[in-house]
Amino acid sequence: MKIAVPAKGMTKADMADDRFGRAAYYVIYDSETKEVYGVENTAKDEVSGAGGQAVRLLDKEGVKVTLVPEVGPKALQAFKAFDIKAYTYGKDMTVEAAIEEYEAGKLQIVETESHDGHHGLRRA
Amino acid sequence: MKIAILSGKGGTGKTTLSMNLAYMLKHAVVVDADVEEPNLELFLKGHVERTLPVFKSYPVIDENKCTLCGACGDFCVYNALLPARKGVLIHKELCHDCGGCAVVCKQGAIHYEDRSIGTLTERKVLDYQSLYTGRLSVGEVSGVKIIETLKEIVAEEPFVLIDSPPGTSCATVAAVEDVDYAILVTEPTPFGLSDMKMVVEMLQNMSIPFGVVINKAGIGDDSVTLFCEINNISILGEIPFSKEYAAVYSRGGLLAEERSEYQDYLREMIKHFPLDIAEDAVGGDR
Numbered sequence A: 001m002k003i004a005v006p007a008k009g010m011t012k013a014d015m016a017d018d019r020f021g022r023a024a025y026y027v028i029y030d031s032e033t034k035e036v037y038g039v040e041n042t043a044k045d046e047v048s049g050a051g052g053q054a055v056r057l058l059d060k061e062g063v064k065v066t067l068v069p070e071v072g073p074k075a076l077q078a079f080k081a082f083d084i085k086a087y088t089y090g091k092d093m094t095v096e097a098a099i100e101e102y103e104a105g106k107l108q109i110v111e112t113e114s115h116d117g118h119h120g121l122r123r124a
Numbered sequence B: 001m002k003i004a005i006l007s008g009k010g011g012t013g014k015t016t017l018s019m020n021l022a023y024m025l026k027h028a029v030v031v032d033a034d035v036e037e038p039n040l041e042l043f044l045k046g047h048v049e050r051t052l053p054v055f056k057s058y059p060v061i062d063e064n065k066c067t068l069c070g071a072c073g074d075f076c077v078y079n080a081l082l083p084a085r086k087g088v089l090i091h092k093e094l095c096h097d098c099g100g101c102a103v104v105c106k107q108g109a110i111h112y113e114d115r116s117i118g119t120l121t122e123r124k125v126l127d128y129q130s131l132y133t134g135r136l137s138v139g140e141v142s143g144v145k146i147i148e149t150l151k152e153i154v155a156e157e158p159f160v161l162i163d164s165p166p167g168t169s170c171a172t173v174a175a176v177e178d179v180d181y182a183i184l185v186t187e188p189t190p191f192g193l194s195d196m197k198m199v200v201e202m203l204q205n206m207s208i209p210f211g212v213v214i215n216k217a218g219i220g221d222d223s224v225t226l227f228c229e230i231n232n233i234s235i236l237g238e239i240p241f242s243k244e245y246a247a248v249y250s251r252g253g254l255l256a257e258e259r260s261e262y263q264d265y266l267r268e269m270i271k272h273f274p275l276d277i278a279e280d281a282v283g284g285d286r
Helices: A050-060 A073-081 A095-103 B014-024 B071-075 B100-104 B144-153 B170-176 B190-205 B223-230 B243-250 B260-271 B275-282
Strands: A002-007 A025-030 A036-040 A063-068 A085-088 B002-006 B029-032 B046-061 B081-083 B088-090 B110-125 B129-136 B160-163 B181-186 B210-217 B235-240
Touching: A002 A095, A025 A050, A025 A095, A050 A063, A050 A073, A050 B081, A063 A095, A073 A085, A073 B088, B002 B014, B002 B170, B014 B029, B014 B160, B014 B181, B014 B210, B014 B260, B046 B088, B046 B129, B046 B144, B071 B081, B071 B100, B100 B110, B110 B144, B129 B144, B144 B170, B170 B190, B181 B190, B190 B210, B190 B223, B210 B223, B235 B260, B260 B275
Parallel strands: A002 A063, A063 A085, B002 B160, B002 B181, B029 B129, B029 B160, B181 B210, B210 B235
Antiparallel strands: A002 A025, A025 A036, B046 B110, B081 B088, B110 B129
């Protein structure tokens, strides 16, 4: 099963990002093959709705679980629409540490949004 | 003749200049296009003639026809539609009402419905001048549709002053589009200059002639004046910074009504407009 983490870089050693939809990269970890790879977040500069597009991108990668710093209302709707589960991690964590905590069952699954939504890039 | 009053930085005095020009130029129809926070009506007092809702369309998907092909989601740059596994998620407030998704949908599964995003109010103010105010509802993303509606309503008016939103956003572009002249209000500070440069670039890209008014002159530095000289930008006038002026503003007063020297600043400013603009403007000079 593929697990995605928004990150500052493309490896497990990079820091997990404190934003989901506008993170620069996602590190994707396959829990069966232990394979790890990074993808660029092509949605990060969207004028609006970056979160939803990012979820769409992860769905295309076959991701089933996403670890997130926090999640807004539109991204949460999108996770549900794509049948992707979201779990929240804490601040200042590497991708590897977030994945370890997830695998140890320490992360909370997201049922409701943790903030009211951002306001795009103010170009709309 | 349509004149937009705008600024890069907020709080430079767009609205102050707009209301006082409106007072001086009795034949002007006034538009408050700063739809996120319209406030001209606090100064130009009068009575409401009518208030109308402004509608904007959003896409609705016929799930029986939709094949989840994703074409609408690929098309929409604002991500108002998100094709997912079980259906297409619609974010109404992100829709810019362009109509494109229905064109790219090969199944004919998209139609549009209307929703209200704000209001448009007409008032008669001062000596029976018209003031049109656009007001965007709280939580809405874009006021462009309201500004376009305001401009349709005043399209045939002979002389219009438009108080624009600050900055260089889509709303500002909508407010200044197709105007004959723009008055760029700035304060003589590094911050004022920095934001003003973006507006200068925007106006030049849109080929709109403009001049600069330095408000709150006496504070800051001379960087705005130097910038205008180097770039051959016309300075229409300067209005000095004054705590007394701020006090008049704070209680909702009109400086041109209360202070004769303020009228002189405005008359001097109008003289520096391009000839055709000035002629139209003084048609209703007090």
